[in-house]
Amino acid sequence: MIKQANPRPNDKVLDAIKRVIDSGRYVKGPESVKLEEGFKSVSGCEYNYTVSSGTSALNLLLKALDYPIGSEIIVPVNTFLATANAVELSNYTSVFVDVDDSMNMDPDKIEEAITDKTKAIIIVHLYGTPADMDKIMAVAQKHNLDVIEDACQAHGAEYHGKKIGSIGRVAAFSLFPTKNFTVLGDGGMVSTTDRELGIRIAKMRNAGRDKHPDDADEFGFNFRLSEVSAAVGNALLPDFEAQTKRRQEVAALYTKGLEGVGDLILPKVLHNTVPVWHQYTIRTEKRDELKAFLAENEIQSSIKYSLPLHLVKAFQNKYHIPEGTYPVGEKICKTLLCLPMHPFLTDEEVETVISTIKKFYT
Numbered sequence: 301m302i303k304q305a306n307p308r309p310n311d312k313v314l315d316a317i318k319r320v321i322d323s324g325r326y327v328k329g330p331e332s333v334k335l336e337e338g339f340k341s342v343s344g345c346e347y348n349y350t351v352s353s354g355t356s357a358l359n360l361l362l363k364a365l366d367y368p369i370g371s372e373i374i375v376p377v378n379t380f381l382a383t384a385n386a387v388e389l390s391n392y393t394s395v396f397v398d399v400d401d402s403m404n405m406d407p408d409k410i411e412e413a414i415t416d417k418t419k420a421i422i423i424v425h426l427y428g429t430p431a432d433m434d435k436i437m438a439v440a441q442k443h444n445l446d447v448i449e450d451a452c453q454a455h456g457a458e459y460h461g462k463k464i465g466s467i468g469r470v471a472a473f474s475l476f477p478t479k480n481f482t483v484l485g486d487g488g489m490v491s492t493t494d495r496e497l498g499i500r501i502a503k504m505r506n507a508g509r510d511k512h513p514d515d516a517d518e519f520g521f522n523f524r525l526s527e528v529s530a531a532v533g534n535a536l537l538p539d540f541e542a543q544t545k546r547r548q549e550v551a552a553l554y555t556k557g558l559e560g561v562g563d564l565i566l567p568k569v570l571h572n573t574v575p576v577w578h579q580y581t582i583r584t585e586k587r588d589e590l591k592a593f594l595a596e597n598e599i600q601s602s603i604k605y606s607l608p609l610h611l612v613k614a615f616q617n618k619y620h621i622p623e624g625t626y627p628v629g630e631k632i633c634k635t636l637l638c639l640p641m642h643p644f645l646t647d648e649e650v651e652t653v654i655s656t657i658k659k660f661y662t
């Protein structure tokens with residue numbers, strides 16, 4: 301079976317876990333501090349805060365930004381649920397914007413979604429493909445909006461020489477097992493270049509406290525990452541660069557092998573960006589048949605995501621946005637397929653995926 305994703309420990313992970321057990325320090329310890337320091341090279345941000353998941357990262361940063369209740373936050377219609385759940389649970393309002401052929405938010409459709417209640421744009425770099433940040437930052441600056449980067453799928457990606465996560469005001473990363481960089485469990489990171497916001501986030505992840513054990517000058521959550529998880533992250537971080545490179549090699553093989561095959565639409569990458577290929581997502585009118593054919597041939601694939609957010613029940617119940625409102629995103633959800641993508645794929649396995657897809661079309 302060729303796996304779609306394949307999170308794996310390395311030979312340093314067990315020692316790292318033992319180190320924490322021997323120390324007896326399970327939260328708020330040196331492993332988290334070390335991971336935050338090491339993550340600077342991933343996020344390009346000076347201030348990084350370990351948290352319990354990418355979802356916690358989004359909830360935390362949205363609460364820390366402290367917009368008035370009912371503020372409108374612009375969100376791409378194609379993303380994981382967590383992006384807009386965090387908006388809703390912070391008592392803001394999600395305003396969806398359609399994506400374009402890159403499968404990221406269409407920058408030309410943002411302006412029409414802005415009202416006098418809009419406070420921020422959440423940009424998702426879906427599948428590890430950088431969104432069109434120059435255009436997005438220009439619209440945000442014109443309307444005095446914050447840009448929040450949902451970089452949960454985009455560890456180490458670059459846009460015009462800048463790390464994804466360091467372009468907007470603040471970013472969320474997920475360290476979930478299948479992600480490009482992981483703690484082999486739930487985990488996340490909030491990254492920012494804004495020192496004041498960072499200080500607030502650090503307190504709010506820890507019941508609002510700074511140094512005093514009982515006194516706090518903010519309301520807060522417990523969104524801390526465990527020391528065991530942070531130690532796993534520290535053991536895996538040295539492999540991250542080589543693993544990203546391998547994902548890029550796999551993507552290049554797919555692109556070369558699948559160009560012009562059947563009705564396939566291959567992923568689009570903007571000029572002067574470095575994608576990190578969390579997913580290699582193709583599109584075809586025959587998606588369900590192709591998925592079944594791959595499965596018959598022992599090849600896993602997945603559909604991330606099958607519903608645009610406005611058609612998810614919870615958002616339907618609140619916003620009643622009819623089908624057809626975001627045609628590009630809706631079409632993508634019906635035609636997308638994520639091929640096997642992880643750093644342990646061999647060239648031979650990639651060739652098998654390519655030849656099986658070609659066979660499907662003959």
Ligand SMILES: Cc1ncc(COP(=O)(O)O)c(C=O)c1O
Pocket residue numbers: 353354355356379380382383424450452453473474475476486487488
């Ligand atoms: C785009 C996006 N946002 C947010 C999240 C939430 O991250 P987590 O699963 O770590 O809570 C994910 C994870 O799947 C994601 O892909």
